[in-house]
Amino acid sequence: MLFLTLILVMASTSAFLIFMDSNAVKNAGDQKTSNSLFEAKAAIIGDAVSKENIWEAGYLRLPDIGHNNLPVPTEGNFAQNFSGNSADVNVLGKFPWKGYRTGYLMDGAGECLWYAVSGRFKISPQSNYPLNWDTLGQLDIVDGEGNIVASNLAALVISPGTPLENQNRQLSADAYRNCRGNYEAKNYLDPFNAKDSLFGSVNYFSGVNDRVALNTSNTTFVFANNLYNDRFLYITVDEIFKPIIKRSDFSAQISALMDNHEFNEHLKVIIISGGKGTDHVNCEEISDSSLATFCKNWKEMLLLDELPPDSSIEIDGLDIPCNRVLIFGGTKTGAQLRGAADISDPANYLEGVNLTAFRDHSVSFNGNSTFGANESSADILKCL
Numbered sequence: 001m002l003f004l005t006l007i008l009v010m011a012s013t014s015a016f017l018i019f020m021d022s023n024a025v026k027n028a029g030d031q032k033t034s035n036s037l038f039e040a041k042a043a044i045i046g047d048a049v050s051k052e053n054i055w056e057a058g059y060l061r062l063p064d065i066g067h068n069n070l071p072v073p074t075e076g077n078f079a080q081n082f083s084g085n086s087a088d089v090n091v092l093g094k095f096p097w098k099g100y101r102t103g104y105l106m107d108g109a110g111e112c113l114w115y116a117v118s119g120r121f122k123i124s125p126q127s128n129y130p131l132n133w134d135t136l137g138q139l140d141i142v143d144g145e146g147n148i149v150a151s152n153l154a155a156l157v158i159s160p161g162t163p164l165e166n167q168n169r170q171l172s173a174d175a176y177r178n179c180r181g182n183y184e185a186k187n188y189l190d191p192f193n194a195k196d197s198l199f200g201s202v203n204y205f206s207g208v209n210d211r212v213a214l215n216t217s218n219t220t221f222v223f224a225n226n227l228y229n230d231r232f233l234y235i236t237v238d239e240i241f242k243p244i245i246k247r248s249d250f251s252a253q254i255s256a257l258m259d260n261h262e263f264n265e266h267l268k269v270i271i272i273s274g275g276k277g278t279d280h281v282n283c284e285e286i287s288d289s290s291l292a293t294f295c296k297n298w299k300e301m302l303l304l305d306e307l308p309p310d311s312s313i314e315i316d317g318l319d320i321p322c323n324r325v326l327i328f329g330g331t332k333t334g335a336q337l338r339g340a341a342d343i344s345d346p347a348n349y350l351e352g353v354n355l356t357a358f359r360d361h362s363v364s365f366n367g368n369s370t371f372g373a374n375e376s377s378a379d380i381l382k383c384l
Contacts, residue, residue: 032108037231040097044115065209066176090138104178166192184209255369313383
């Protein structure tokens with residue numbers, strides 16, 4: 001009896017140790033996945049924020065697609081513009097670790113990370129839509145019940161995890177020796193067969209090795225178990241632009257735009273029209289190409305109003321003589337909306353006395369002369 005009890009104790013202890021060991025392995029794998037995802041995310045945001053020129057800040061590099069439009073395979077590099085990659089469509093590839101100088105980053109399953117970029121945020125080809133703090137990304141995440149986890153994301157970093165049924169991760173070129181495997185997205189992102197998908201959504205696209213979206217609509221990724229073991233770390237628009245607006249040259253560029261002589265002369269004679277008065281604002285009136293680019297991306301924030309003769313408005317606490325007032329609306333507050341259907345409504349850009357004055361064409365405007373990141377929603381005023 002004692003011998004039998006000893007055997008049972010030893011067996012249960014062994015099972016406990018195996019359970020503990022497997023948990024330790026899983027926890028270590030999860031930690032490695034988490035560390036790699038966060039390092040990749042930091043590299044992507046850091047690069048987008050620290051572009052040398054402020055009018056280039058916010059654009060995201062293309063993922064690694066295994067070549068640079070050459071017949072020679074390469075790994076870890078930013079893709080150049082490639083066939084099928086048209087403006088505003090989402091793209092997907094491996095995380096370009098060599099381009100970001102992070103070293104190849106692997107998840108707990110020993111797989112290199114993948115990376116999806118919203119079409120409107122791509123550095124090439126750049127969107128005709130403006131890129132600013134109100135730009136909506138085109139990537140969404142839902143859970144296994146179809147509930148929205150996150151929406152309108154700028155980018156995703158993805159851990160593919162262990163291979164699932166039918167996924168083939170065999171090495172397709174010697175050049176891929178660090179991350180190994182191949183660049184067929186559905187061999188890494190789930191599920192391999194669309195018939196196994198939830199809600200008709202798979203975690204890859206339909207064009208060019210399943211790496212390019214077929215249209216400019218939002219793409220849904222699924223975060224679930226069983227047929228989906230991908231793990232995500234997402235990048236929001238705010239996470240990109242909150243650091244950008246802290247750059248001193250961001251404030252300087254707003255001032256340069258509002259003070260630009262060519263631009264101001266144009267504004268003094270244009271016909272004020274539309275909800276915000278800026279229907280006829282033309283950034284091409286600015287001969288400085290960099291300032292014109294900045295203007296194109298940020299002119300949605302501009303409002304223009306005609307004031308009664310001999311008017312004055314308050315800027316930085318001082319009364320300033322004014323015939324027309326140019327306003328740069330700050331970041332949205334409260335219930336303000338700035339989707340495509342909302343951008344013509346001044347109430348989505350102005351608040352309080354400035355909204356009332358703009359609607360009544362009165363002189364009770366009150367704001368600052370320069371932009372400050374610590375009060376980013378404050379209106380910036382310029383007398384013309």
